[in-house]
Amino acid sequence: MKELNISKGAGRLSAPSKLTTTVCIKLQMDEDAAQKLHKTRLLYRDACNFLVKYVCRDSSERNWQRYNLHHAAYYDLRLALPVLGSQLACNAIRSVSSAYKTELTNHPRKNKEESLKKIVFKNPSIHLDKNTIRYQSDMTEATVFTVEGRVKVRLCPGDFQKRLLDSGKRKESNLVYRKNKKGGFWFLHISLEYDSTLSALTAKLKKEEVIGVDVGENNIAAVSSGKVWKAGELKHKRDKYLGLRARLQSNGSQSARQHLRKASGKERRHVTHVNHVVSKSIVEEAAKQKAKVIVLEDLTHIRDRVRAGKRVRSRLHRWSFRELQQLIEYKAQRRGINVMYVDPRYTSQTCSACSQLGKRSKHRFVCPHCGLRAHSDLNASRNLQGLGYQLIVQGLL
Incomplete structure (x- = not known):
């Protein structure tokens, strides 16, 4: 038996x-501050793409690790993009290292000699720490470091986000720009830590x-x-998306590929929503x-x-x-x-x-x-x- x-x-x-969670807060700012953040975002993107060649140069050097990448590329990065600043350069190294660690976790290499995938950063989030963002005591405003000086932004948390902010200890955060048809919005993803009960x-x-x-x-x-x-309903919708993917993949046109990315995002968000409700x-x-x-x-x-x-x-x-x-x-x-x-x-x-x-x-x-x-x-x-x-x-x- x-x-x-x-x-x-x-x-x-x-x-x-220790328990951790992330709270997402929408930001409001004037046009001048938005332009400075956009310029900083583009330079941060260039820095991340600049660092990729050091990671992929020789897999035996293990430059995807943050310590190794910092020693291999920091001074070259400062010479290539001096306006970025030392702290954002360190944060860019951290972002690239995290991206490659995630990639290697999700898609492990078959052997150590296998070359690493070249990651292209198109719209990366800007990692912020205590040196690059400062909050007011009431968490209504913050100042963010940019390549053209600090700018003031207004935090717009809802009631749920306020409760999380009041109960946890603020750690580091990410500045995220989300595009849409009307332009785009800035969000701040703040990591919170609090004691377990x-x-x-x-x-x-x-x-x-x-x-x-x-x-x-x-x-x-x-x-x-x-x-x-x-x-039943979730399986039905996923089967519909599966059939749609098959048709679009067999088409192969540029329009089909764009539709495929859009459908993939909708399916993923729907499944995550269902899992949130059930959990x-x-x-x-x-x-x-x-x-x-x-x-x-x-x-x-x-x-x-x-x-x-x-x-x-x-x-x-x-x-x-x-x-x-x-x-x-x-x-x-x-x-x-x-x-x-x-x-x-x-x-x-x-x-x-x-x-x-x-x-x-x-x-x-x-x-x-x-x-x-x-x-x-x-x-x-x-x-x-x-x-x-x-x-x-x-x-x-």
Whole structure:
């Protein structure tokens, strides 16, 4: 008989002592200040593109690392763009280093001799630190460093942004310019840090204070308390976008490529919005149940493990489970709820009542041993709940 994995190290707890979030605030300024910021943005873009050739020069030098890139290119950058200033030059090095670290994380090289991809910076955000931006005490205005002196900008946060600013400690930020048909707007993305209020896990933890969340394709999520979020509408829209992409890619014209980029952005934003709505509802359900722990599946490298046809792989790669889990994690931590990941093997095939192997057919689970009949995803979520609870009380994390 197959059993759920409750061995040492079968779960991991996500409980950092410091929590971080980013608040996006719209800026207002006069025309003169806007022109100075635009000039600074263009020079910052040129600096980032100038630094790319140093990163790609020799992959063995590992110049994508910030320290190495600074020593390799700083003085050449100051000679090429002296008007940029020393601090913005350092910030440009940081931006390029971060971009390449992200690229290597998302698309790792097969070997160390493989050449690095040349990243082109078209509209980069300007990284700002304590030397390049200063805030007023009431957070209504700030002064930003530009290549033509400091300019004053007005911050326009909403009520939600004000609450975040009041509760967190300001760290570094990014100045972002977003274009649209009417011109464009400036935004400030401020990183905030605040102390975690995570509950301490003890052996006195009750099973009712742990909830399991099973994520999937046909149902976005199922919670052990009995709630299910269906994915029918989301799948339908993603299938429509998939057909649209196929038609545009087969066309190949410039207009088709422009339409393809536009459609890709709309699909991505829609999926993120749905994940935000579902993750918020899950965390609210956990708070309503007075849960102290949310148990999620550790699906790391699941795409690499699957061996299936093109159609199945296409569906799997469109599954945004990791984004949903990350949203659940940070929303839960802000509510003081712990999040843990467990080994998901056999959680969808095991009966949550008697722990024997049962039969699953689409959304229906039937146990031939105890007679349990349940929604297959709800059964899996209750197995996750039980597995997480055992790992905690037995001290096997």
